[in-house]
Amino acid sequence: QQPVQSPQAVILREGEDAVINCSSSKALYSVHWYRQKHGEAPVFLMILLKGGEQKGHEKISASFNEKKQQSSLYLTASQLSYSGTYFCGTEAMDSSYKLIFGSGTRLLVRP
Amino acid sequence: DAGITQSPRYKITETGRQVTLMCHQTWSHSYMFWYRQDLGHGLRLIYYSAAADITDKGEVPDGYVVSRSKTENFPLTLESATRSQTSVYFCASRWTSGAADTQYFGPGTRLTVL
Numbered sequence: 001q002q003p004v005q006s007p008q009a010v011i012l013r014e015g016e017d018a019v020i021n022c023s024s025s026k027a028l029y030s031v032h033w034y035r036q037k038h039g040e041a042p043v044f045l046m047i048l049l050k051g052g053e054q055k056g057h058e059k060i061s062a063s064f065n066e067k068k069q070q071s072s073l074y075l076t077a078s079q080l081s082y083s084g085t086y087f088c089g090t091e092a093m094d095s096s097y098k099l100i101f102g103s104g105t106r107l108l109v110r111p
Numbered sequence: 112d113a114g115i116t117q118s119p120r121y122k123i124t125e126t127g128r129q130v131t132l133m134c135h136q137t138w139s140h141s142y143m144f145w146y147r148q149d150l151g152h153g154l155r156l157i158y159y160s161a162a163a164d165i166t167d168k169g170e171v172p173d174g175y176v177v178s179r180s181k182t183e184n185f186p187l188t189l190e191s192a193t194r195s196q197t198s199v200y201f202c203a204s205r206w207t208s209g210a211a212d213t214q215y216f217g218p219g220t221r222l223t224v225l
Contacts, residue, residue, distance in 0.1 A: 030212065103152060
């Protein structure tokens with residue numbers, strides 16, 4: 001079951017904040033976040049494990065609400081380099097390391 | 112070079128032909144995956160492998176065959192290519208270690224079926 005990402009697209013001015021959400025109908029073991037720039041491979045940002053946690057990576061952080069099977073990616077003080085498509089990949093409790101990806105959120109940061 | 116590589120990077124073929132896409136990783140990761148990404152869409156899992164000689168279907172396996180005789184290689188074969196298989200194919204390998212778990216993607220193969 002593919003996770004649902006929202007919003008589908010976001011346009012920001014440099015320095016603004018954004019939140020990207022990812023929800024699943026299945027019980028999750030982990031959520032992975034990736035960023036993909038046009039014509040390139042997805043690049044790993046971070047993983048959140050079952051147990052409900054929040055992680056940070058520079059000005060990009062994420063949380064995982066285990067009860068709701070939802071994860072959110074927080075982009076603060078956005079930079080031009082943050083532009084790209086963000087994907088969440090979810091690993092269900094019974095999925096044996098298989099990641100199923102959402103359809104992506106396109107983020108454009110303008111000067 | 113260390114990492115995960117794919118070949119060819121670009122391929123044009125005709126309907127009905129057999130095509131094999133290669134994937135090689137130098138990390139000795141147990142888990143490897145094949146995804147396809149269609150224009151403007153997300154990544155869909157085709158097949159995955161937990162170790163040499165262990166493979167299993169993903170979300171969209173029809174029309175594809177995989178093998179994994181060596182840990183480092185995970186080729187994907189389109190037995191009889193169709194236009195609907197025109198896509199960008201990404202191979203990935205995964206370091207499974209709890210909080211340090213990371214899945215790395217190869218650079219992709221852009222396949223066009225005429």
